[in-house]
Amino acid sequence: MHLILGGTFDPVHHGHLRMAVELRERLGVDRVALVPCHIPPHREQPGTRSEDRLALLKLAIAGEPGLTVDDRELNRQGPSFTAETLSQLRDELGPREPLAMVVGMDSFAGFHRWRDWRRIPELAHIIVVNRPGAELEPQSEPAQLLNQRKAAAINELHGRPAGLCLALDLPLLEISATGIRERIRSGRSPRYLLPDPVWQAIRDRGLYRDEV
């Protein structure tokens, strides 16, 4: 199974990294690919250049064979549409290999506003990670999708290439990139919220200091 975790990673932190490790173990896969987006269509634009976010990600996963970075969205022009990324991956993997994308419940609540969202379950499984405070409107389209395609157990995902939805509870760290950016901007330390080499590179590059 090929498993991807997309995000802005502005910057990557221990919340992302722990989630990726927990997922890798729960799903029983060799690797999780972190996919930084170039221009996120559904949220505020990252204040940091793609190449800086990518460099920080590479530092964060250095020496960890279970995590990789897939920078394909940074090499594409224009907004990063997940359907397009999954379609490229499907072409590369062939029709039979299971492909799964991971998304936090907070993002999944707006899934029906993603470009070509109905194509996504045709291309991949969707693993929705529960996050405190994030709930679905029971009648909403994402809630219906989750119900209609619900996998009874993790193992089912390995038996089909795409099409299932799985809501997963994982032990999560209460860390957000927003909180890290705010700390740096106001001169407080983000140490221990993210890997030390990432914090060092943020200082070397002078990132997040003068964001508005």
Ligand code: ATP
């Ligand atoms: P921001 O604070 O800028 O919104 P973020 O920390 O939420 O950023 P993103 O890059 O937007 O990070 O998140 C990428 C993915 O990781 C999303 O699916 C999001 O739900 C998930 N995620 C973010 N923070 C955590 C965390 N602490 N634990 C688990 N998952 C997280």
